[in-house]
Amino acid sequence: MTTSRPAPVRPEPVHVRPNWALVGIFIILAFGAVALARSFLMPMTLALLLFFVFALPCRILARAGIPPSISAGIITLALFFGLIGGIMSLAVPIASAVDDAPRIFGALQDKLASLEGSVDKIRDAMKQVETMAVPEEGGGEATKVVTTGTGLGVLTGIATTTPALLGQIVFTLVLLFFALASRDLLYRRTVESFSRFRDKRAARAAIDEIEKSLGIYLGSITLINAILGLAIGLAMWAWGMPAPELFGVAGFALNYVPYVGPVSGIIMATLVALVTLDGVLQPILVGMTILGLISLEGQFITPYFLSRRLSLNPVVVFVAVALFAWLWSAIGMVVAVPMLVVLNVMCAHIPGMQGLGNFLSGSEETCAGEEDAPKGGDTPAAA
Secondary structure, rough: OOOOOOOOOOOOOOOOOOOHHHHHHHEEEEHHHHHHHHHHHHHHHHHHHHHHHHHHHHHHHHHHHOOHHHHHHHHHHHHHHHHHHHHHHHHHHHHHHHHHHHHHHHHHHHHHHHHHOHHHHHHHOHHHHOOEEEOOOOOOOOEEOOOOOHHHHHHHHHHHHHHHHHHHHHHHHHHHHHHHHHHHHHHHHHHHHHOHHHHHHHHHHHHHHHHHHHHHHHHHHHHHHHHHHHHHHHHHHHHHHHHHHHHHHHHHHHHHOOHHHHHHHHHHHHHHHHHHOOHHHHHHHHHHHHHHHHHHHHHHHHHHHHHHHHOOHHHHHHHHHHHHHHHHHHHHHHHHHHHHHHHHHHHHHHHOHHHHHHHHHOOOOHHHHHHHHHOOOOOOOOO
C-alpha cells in the first residue's frame, strides 16, 4: 500500500507596497542634495559624459598599440588646448561686444522708445546705461559721469566667476584623464560587481550601448551644430551684422540646449539687428533667417543623421531641460539631454524599467507594436 505525499505548499509572493510619503521625501532630499552639490556634481557629470564619448577613440588607439595613459593624455590635452584656442580667438570680439554693450542698449532704448512711444518707461528700465549728471558735494559745477553699468556688470560677473569656472574645467579634465587611463579597470570592476552571469552580461551590454549611443549622439550633434553655426555666421555677415563670428559661435553653443537655446539666439540677433540695421523689416528678416536655418536643421538634418532609437519624448526633454536649468543653470541645460540618453539606454537593459524607457523614447515603434499585437487566440491574417 503506497502512501501519497501531500503536495508542498508554496508560499504566496509577498507584494510590498511602496510608502509614497517616504518616496516623496527622498525625491525632495535628492533634488536638494543635487542643487547644493552642484559645484562638485556638474564637473563630475561632464567628465562622465565625455568619458563615454571618448572611450571609443581610446579603444581605437589602444588597438594601434598606444597605451591608455598616452591616449588619455592626448585627448585631454587636445580638449584643453582647443578650449584655450577658442577662448583666445574670441577674446577680441567678446571684449569689443562688452565695450559696445552700453551703446547698443542705449540705441535699443531709443529705438524701442520711438516704436512704442513710452520714453519714460523704457528709461526707467534701462537706468544702468544712462548718462547722469551728479553734482559735487559742497557746490560747484556739476560733474558729468558716464555710467556703463552693462559693460561693467558683465566684466564684474566674468571676473568673479572665472576662478570657479577654471577650477571646474581643470577638475573635469583631470577626472576625464584618470577615467580614460583606467577605462578597462573601470569596466571590469563594474561587471564584476554583479554576482550572476546574466547580470554581468547585461551590465557589459549596457556599458557598450551607452558608449555607442553617446558617441553617435554627441558626435552627430556637434558636427550638425558646427555646420549650423557656420551657416548662421555667414548669414549674419551677409546681412552686415557686427561680429558675425560671435553669432556663429552662439548659434553653435545655444543649439545644444533644446528649445530654449535657439529661441534665445533668435531674440538676441533680432534685438542687435534692430539697433544696427535700418528700419524694422531688416531685423525681422534677420530673425527669420536664423529661424529658417534652425528649422531646416531640426526638421530634416538632425532626424536624418540620428536614428529613431536615439529620439526622446519632447515633453520629457523640455521638462528635463527646465529642471536642470533650475538645478545647475546653463550647464544643466547642456547635460540634460545626454543624461536622458544614458537613462534611456539603462532602462532598456535593466529588468523592470522597460516601461520607463518606453516613456522616455520618442519613437512610436514600441507603441505601435503593442497596439497591433493580436489579442487572445487571434492570428494575423495572411498577406
